[in-house]
Amino acid sequence: MSTLIVNGVERELEVPPDVPLLWVLREELGLTGTKFGCGKSLCGSCTVHVNGQSRRSCVTPLSVVEGKEVTTIEGIIEADGTPHLIQQIWIEENVAQCGYCQSGQIMSALGLIIQRKGLVSATDIDAVMSANLCRCGTYPRIRRAIERTAEVMAKDWEGSDEP
Numbered sequence: 661m662s663t664l665i666v667n668g669v670e671r672e673l674e675v676p677p678d679v680p681l682l683w684v685l686r687e688e689l690g691l692t693g694t695k696f697g698c699g700k701s702l703c704g705s706c707t708v709h710v711n712g713q714s715r716r717s718c719v720t721p722l723s724v725v726e727g728k729e730v731t732t733i734e735g736i737i738e739a740d741g742t743p744h745l746i747q748q749i750w751i752e753e754n755v756a757q758c759g760y761c762q763s764g765q766i767m768s769a770l771g772l773i774i775q776r777k778g779l780v781s782a783t784d785i786d787a788v789m790s791a792n793l794c795r796c797g798t799y800p801r802i803r804r805a806i807e808r809t810a811e812v813m814a815k816d817w818e819g820s821d822e823p
């Protein structure tokens with residue numbers, strides 16, 4: 661039996677510990693927003709957050725996330741159904757084309773923005789996002805959406821008392 665917290669809900673699973681998290685999310689929990697691309701940590705389409713950090717779920721065995729908090733693209737939506745700021749800006753910028761890579765792009769981008777508290781440089785974006793592939797070539801729009809989201813979130817952090 662494995663226990664993990666997925667999108668704020670504790671889940672107990674009778675799944676072998678070596679099964680990749682991506683399979684658990686999609687097949688056991690029905691969270692199909694996280695996509696299978698390469699299965700080898702090469703494309704980023706399976707990116708989720710584990711304890712707040714971006715992680716490739718296709719190469720993360722269930723045993724590694726035992727007792728941890730996993731957030732998927734479904735989990736960043738506000739409780740009242742409002743899309744997360746990054747999703748709103750993604751829509752405004754018309755980032756997606758076929759859409760297949762986009763949940764991974766958003767989770768990687770959000771992980772970066774959170775890690776840097778919004779103070780994201782062009783070099784940061786290059787370093788982190790170059791590992792997320794998009795066959796439709798939406799890279800310029802992804803970059804614009806990240807920059808816009810980071811700017812707004814940085815202002816929010818500036819005004820908060822959080823350390």
Ligand code: FES
Nearest residue numbers: 697698699704718
């Ligand atoms: S499916 Fe995980 S990195 Fe490609």
Ligand code: FES
Nearest residue numbers: 758759794795796
């Ligand atoms: S939008 Fe089609 S692969 Fe990225």
